[in-house]
Amino acid sequence: MTRTTTAEAGTELTFATALVRMSHVVQYVFADVSREHGVTPQQAQLLCMLTGGPVGMTELSRLLHLEKSSLTGLVDRVERRGLVTRVSHPRDRRACQISLTPEGTLLGEKVHGEICARLDVLGEAMPEADRRRIATALTGVVARYAV
Amino acid sequence: MTRTTTAEAGTELTFATALVRMSHVVQYVFADVSREHGVTPQQAQLLCMLTGGPVGMTELSRLLHLEKSSLTGLVDRVERRGLVTRVSHPRDRRACQISLTPEGTLLGEKVHGEICARLDVLGEAMPEADRRRIATALTGVVARYAV
DNA sequence: ACAAATTAGTTGGCAATACGAACCGATGTC
DNA sequence: GACATCGGTTCGTATTGCCAACTAATTTGT
Numbered sequence A, B: 001m002t003r004t005t006t007a008e009a010g011t012e013l014t015f016a017t018a019l020v021r022m023s024h025v026v027q028y029v030f031a032d033v034s035r036e037h038g039v040t041p042q043q044a045q046l047l048c049m050l051t052g053g054p055v056g057m058t059e060l061s062r063l064l065h066l067e068k069s070s071l072t073g074l075v076d077r078v079e080r081r082g083l084v085t086r087v088s089h090p091r092d093r094r095a096c097q098i099s100l101t102p103e104g105t106l107l108g109e110k111v112h113g114e115i116c117a118r119l120d121v122l123g124e125a126m127p128e129a130d131r132r133r134i135a136t137a138l139t140g141v142v143a144r145y146a147v
Numbered sequence C: 001a002c003a004a005a006t007t008a009g010t011t012g013g014c015a016a017t018a019c020g021a022a023c024c025g026a027t028g029t030c
Numbered sequence D: 001g002a003c004a005t006c007g008g009t010t011c012g013t014a015t016t017g018c019c020a021a022c023t024a025a026t027t028t029g030t
Helices: A015-036 A041-050 A057-064 A068-080 A102-123 A128-145 B015-036 B041-050 B057-063 B068-080 B102-123 B128-145
Strands: A084-088 A096-100 B084-088 B096-100
Touching: A015 A041, A015 A102, A015 B015, A015 B102, A015 B128, A041 A057, A041 A068, A041 A084, A041 A096, A041 A102, A057 A068, A057 A096, A068 A084, A096 A102, A102 B015, A102 B128, A128 B015, A128 B102, A128 B128, B015 B041, B015 B102, B041 B057, B041 B068, B041 B084, B041 B096, B041 B102, B057 B068, B057 B096, B068 B084, B096 B102
Parallel strands: none
Antiparallel strands: A084 A096, B084 B096
């Protein structure tokens, strides 16, 4: 039993509160892992987002919920570290695709793996079936948001 | 190969991935609500953290996972907006307690209520029992992190 | 075909966030 | 009373993120 943090922690949490707390934990894990690998959480997130293949700036800004101008800076910094490159689009001379360098690919995979591993550890206490149920339910919640 | 990217949301997610996605949703909700009330997410979080009564800087930095130096600036900005005040500790002349002003209390409650409301809406699709089960399970996960 | 509207991405200016190191005063402790 | 410790602040720096304005390329309308 954990009656850890501030006051009465063993208490049952509201649905919303549980989500918020959970979100914090995820953020902390993300921050920890990123830092250990010498990048910021945002940069790590960008790398993870590119593991499926090159993506254009506009699409990326949609995926990351960022203004395009914010994204330009983020990509600049990550490119400066040699983790991604801007590849000019063959058919549209305005556009560019952000692509992982070998180094970026490696780092992205490492970070992604590490984050998943640590989150999975947190779920290890509960039986596989419960974990599955949570995943399913949360998937539904997420889908409901992404209207 | 990831078949995740753009559209098809019906896919089943990993436990870890579901947590990460969920975390993003929470962040977006937090950002939206905060912005609508004219504060940043960090400032809103600070207000929420104080609803239980005044808290000292060191304790706050622990609760928010922030360096004390970062916290000084955050409190400065929120104090400048008249939402909190630094109350000097009666028995320790070094310390100060951060306390909500009436205005800050009001805003904190509003933001907190709004955020919970929107998150609850996302859970409305599933039956009450499921929601409860998720809350319980996540509470466990969170507790497991807060070693 | 060519002007007008749209799209892709960048630039510049600004406020906020966050860290680390160095620092001051007050509060212990020996 | 000297010394370590604790509570906060200050300073310098990098990053994040928004908005408005901009350039260049593409598409649309006629």
